[in-house]
Amino acid sequence: MHSNDWLQLALFIGVLALLTKPIGIYLTKVLDPAGKTWLDLVIRPFEKITYRMMGVDPTQEHGWKGYTFAILLFSAVGVLFTYAILRLQNVLPLNPQGLPALSPALAFNTAVSFTTNTNWQSYGGESTMSYFSQMVALAIHNFTSAAVGISIAAALVRGVARHSATTLGNFWVDVIRVTYYLLLPISLIFAVFLVSQGTIQNFRAYDTATLVEVIPEVPAVPAQGDVAAVDAVPAVTTQTIVQGPMASQSAIKMLGTNGGGYTNANSAHPFENPTPLSNFIQMLSIFAIGSGLTWYLGKSTKNQAHGWSVWAVMMILFTSGVLTCWWAEAHGNPIHQALGIASADGNMEGKEVRFGIFNSSLFATITTAASCGAVNSMHDSFTAIGGLVPLFMIELGEVVIGGVGAGLYGMLVFVVLAVFIAGLMVGRTPEYLGKKIEAFDVKMSMLALLVLTASILGFTAWAAVSTWGQAGLNNAGPHGFSEILYAYSSATGNNGSAFAGLTANPTSGDPHYNVTLAIAMLIGRFLMIVPIMALAGSLVKKKISPPSAGTFPVSGMTFGILLIGTVLLVGALNFLPALALGPIVEHFLMLKGQLF
Amino acid sequence: MKNIILELRPAIVSTVVLAIVCCGIYPLAVTGISKFAFANKANxxxxxxxxxxxxxxxxxxxxxxxxxxxxxxxxxxxxxxxxxxxxxxxxxxxxxxxxxxxxxxxxxxxxxxxxxxxxxxxxxxxxxxxxxxxxxxxxxxxxxxxxxxxxxxxxxxxxxxxxxxxxxxxxxxxxxxxxxxxxxxxxxxxxxxxxx
Incomplete structure (x- = not known):
């Protein structure tokens, strides 16, 4: 844990803090249909034409049911759109490698995965997806699923901020404005920046390079006693160099917290994340919008202290996660150190030299605290505690900044629970910003949380005792269980990162993983959205009573501690038993030198 | 049922329009700028x-x-x-x-x-x-x-x-x-x- 690394951590949090207000101000304008931005001159005419083509009256607002219905319909169309393209990949254009169509289970899994902002990838990008599939079938959801998330957060914030009302905004206007004014302009600049660092952006077929040194063939070794046979590996004389429109896709995959890599190695691939500078900006871009949304919350509710308190709670949880993960990875693996690996180097398996221990740990915590899921190192090869942190961040519900929009609406559910608990403790009717929190609101909040727990633990239990579940494992012992637990946590949490040794799309064609993970993603996205929209619909109707001496303040130290306690209790209590069977027991076995 | 038909048009039209803008114009713009500014790296x-x-x-x-x-x-x-x-x-x-x-x-x-x-x-x-x-x-x-x-x-x-x-x-x-x-x-x- 070098001093230079501490400096980088301070730099990251400092820059993020500085960005929060400007992004928040811009978000406030984008999420107000009448808001004026400096891009109006260029974009406003296109915005108006789009509404006309859609047949949408931008002044007409939705109630909570109408808003939710529009989300569901829009998402259903998105799934079908992507499924159709993936199944027809072989006959569609921009496929210079002649890649075949995807199987039904894989196409379904992928379509659901990108629509739900998960970007779980059961496939390796460069060996499966044509340029057309990458650019159209997948990338459209990088924009739209992010826009949907931000829209829902805006609807919930409006539900809190408005009073004695019935409507929460117009879904179509929110989605179009977020995409046109926020996501597209930033992605454009970001993508060009990535190219300046070395990320590819073209439509050429893959190149073939002649290797500088021919790698001689490895002869086959027949089986001898206990030693298994080794297959022959032919001499290697060339290297296939991936090409394609990567930068445009990588930019929005980070900014929209989608995380679906163009290549299998995602942001660890030297093309997708070429330099430490590109890495720093990618990490910032994951948190940028989610961080700005807390300012938007403060602005909309006319209580900026509340917005910053929520931000501070997120940062405390985040910093604790980073420090734990970084400590574990810098400490390394005693088993490997006993073999002769320098103990000062930490655990470098599955990490890139240009990022090192610290930036790998930081990225892993950010990508799971947010629901991004892009990776710049392989979480599967982290030490037990190092791997526990990303897993735990997902299981907290990705409310630490969180996915764009999803993080804020998830955190507001915890805020409602926190004020409810505070109300119970002092024996007063719980209030949130002047609104009475009643039985219906608490039921909806708990429903949103319990659905996630049931999906993660239920599917994990099923896979862990099934032959199809165990067949996909890359590691034995508790680490194998962690691979399964991580997969369903990631899918349900709409994260998309993985303990990537797990084979979810086996060559045998067994569809169990693809289908169950897709169902987990649908549950995690939509069974959470519906109760949250119902909560918004309930809150928007309520009157705001003026604060009195007995009002519980939603800012400051007491509120912060209570909120952290609520997040940790729900996260920890639900998942501690499962975590004990996976990473926690593995940690102690690792210290003992036990191998599987 | 009336709702479905009413909202189906914006759902389909917006998907098509956003596909054209985000998956056509946007990547082509990035490709064009990159070719001009960072041709070697883009390739x-x-x-x-x-x-x-x-x-x-x-x-x-x-x-x-x-x-x-x-x-x-x-x-x-x-x-x-x-x-x-x-x-x-x-x-x-x-x-x-x-x-x-x-x-x-x-x-x-x-x-x-x-x-x-x-x-x-x-x-x-x-x-x-x-x-x-x-x-x-x-x-x-x-x-x-x-x-x-x-x-x-x-x-x-x-x-x-x-x-x-x-x-x-x-x-x-x-x-x-x-x-x-x-x-x-x-x-x-x-x-x-x-x-x-």
Whole structure:
């Protein structure tokens, strides 16, 4: 844990803090249909034409049911759109490698995965997806699923901020404005920046390079006693160099917290994340919008202290996660150190030299605290505690900044629970910003949380005792269980990162993983959205009573501690038993030198 | 039912319009600007030798096994490593027997080929597989331990090799971000060019 690394951590949090207000101000304008931005001159005419083509009256607002219905319909169309393209990949254009169509289970899994902002990838990008599939079938959801998330957060914030009302905004206007004014302009600049660092952006077929040194063939070794046979590996004389429109896709995959890599190695691939500078900006871009949304919350509710308190709670949880993960990875693996690996180097398996221990740990915590899921190192090869942190961040519900929009609406559910608990403790009717929190609101909040727990633990239990579940494992012992637990946590949490040794799309064609993970993603996205929209619909109707001496303040130290306690209790209590069977027991076995 | 029909039009039209804007105009705009501003990088930072043959990308590692070359990190990409069409890490966990066996073999091989004493620690990056399997870099400490072997094979002084290593080291961004790394492919190409 070098001093230079501490400096980088301070730099990251400092820059993020500085960005929060400007992004928040811009978000406030984008999420107000009448808001004026400096891009109006260029974009406003296109915005108006789009509404006309859609047949949408931008002044007409939705109630909570109408808003939710529009989300569901829009998402259903998105799934079908992507499924159709993936199944027809072989006959569609921009496929210079002649890649075949995807199987039904894989196409379904992928379509659901990108629509739900998960970007779980059961496939390796460069060996499966044509340029057309990458650019159209997948990338459209990088924009739209992010826009949907931000829209829902805006609807919930409006539900809190408005009073004695019935409507929460117009879904179509929110989605179009977020995409046109926020996501597209930033992605454009970001993508060009990535190219300046070395990320590819073209439509050429893959190149073939002649290797500088021919790698001689490895002869086959027949089986001898206990030693298994080794297959022959032919001499290697060339290297296939991936090409394609990567930068445009990588930019929005980070900014929209989608995380679906163009290549299998995602942001660890030297093309997708070429330099430490590109890495720093990618990490910032994951948190940028989610961080700005807390300012938007403060602005909309006319209580900026509340917005910053929520931000501070997120940062405390985040910093604790980073420090734990970084400590574990810098400490390394005693088993490997006993073999002769320098103990000062930490655990470098599955990490890139240009990022090192610290930036790998930081990225892993950010990508799971947010629901991004892009990776710049392989979480599967982290030490037990190092791997526990990303897993735990997902299981907290990705409310630490969180996915764009999803993080804020998830955190507001915890805020409602926190004020409810505070109300119970002092024996007063719980209030949130002047609104009475009643039985219906608490039921909806708990429903949103319990659905996630049931999906993660239920599917994990099923896979862990099934032959199809165990067949996909890359590691034995508790680490194998962690691979399964991580997969369903990631899918349900709409994260998309993985303990990537797990084979979810086996060559045998067994569809169990693809289908169950897709169902987990649908549950995690939509069974959470519906109760949250119902909560918004309930809150928007309520009157705001003026604060009195007995009002519980939603800012400051007491509120912060209570909120952290609520997040940790729900996260920890639900998942501690499962975590004990996976990473926690593995940690102690690792210290003992036990191998599987 | 009326609702479905009423909202179906915006759902379908917006999907088509956003596909055109976000998946057509946007990537084409990025491609156009990149071609103009960073043509070489947009095409993969390709390296071409003096005969015009494509020999690799500055950003992608290649495997080297010969005595006279610096060796890159082990790679889990493809059957023989450094397969740039199959980027991948090993994904082996901390208590994996397979990983421990691999490390044991690699450490022994690294010690033998570089003449390193049995009690000396080995730089972690020298024997562990990277995340992408295409890591172009090794640590400066790893490069330094390989100098003696390469110097002998190429009949060069250690000092000259250290100069070449320094020249082909990508420094941490602004002296703060990330970690210094030696670009193995560029270093080895520089060695070959020197010979000629």
């Amino acid at each position: 993969g930072s390709l390296i071409v030798d003096k005969n015009g043959t494509l020999i690799g990308s500055e950003l992608l590692g290649q495997n080297f096994t010969g005595e006279g070359y610096f060796h890159p990190r082990p790679s889990a990409a493809g059957a023989s490593g450094y397969d740039a069409a199959n980027s991948s890490g090993s994904n082996l966990g901390p208590t994996s027997q397979k990983l421990a066996d691999q490390l044991k073999d690699r450490i022994a091989a690294y010690r033998t080929s570089n003449g390193i004493a049995a009690n000396q620690e080995i730089p972690a990056d020298a024997v562990t597989a990277s995340a992408s399997g295409l890591d172009p870099h090794i640590s400066p400490a790893n490069a330094a331990l390989q100098i003696a072997r390469v110097a002998q094979a190429r009949n060069l002084t250690s000092q000259k090799l250290q100069e070449l290593i320094n020249f082909n080291t990508d420094k941490a961004g602004f002296g703060v971000l990330g970690v210094d790394g030696v670009n193995v492919l560029k270093l080895n190409i520089a060695l070959d060019v020197r010979k000629e």
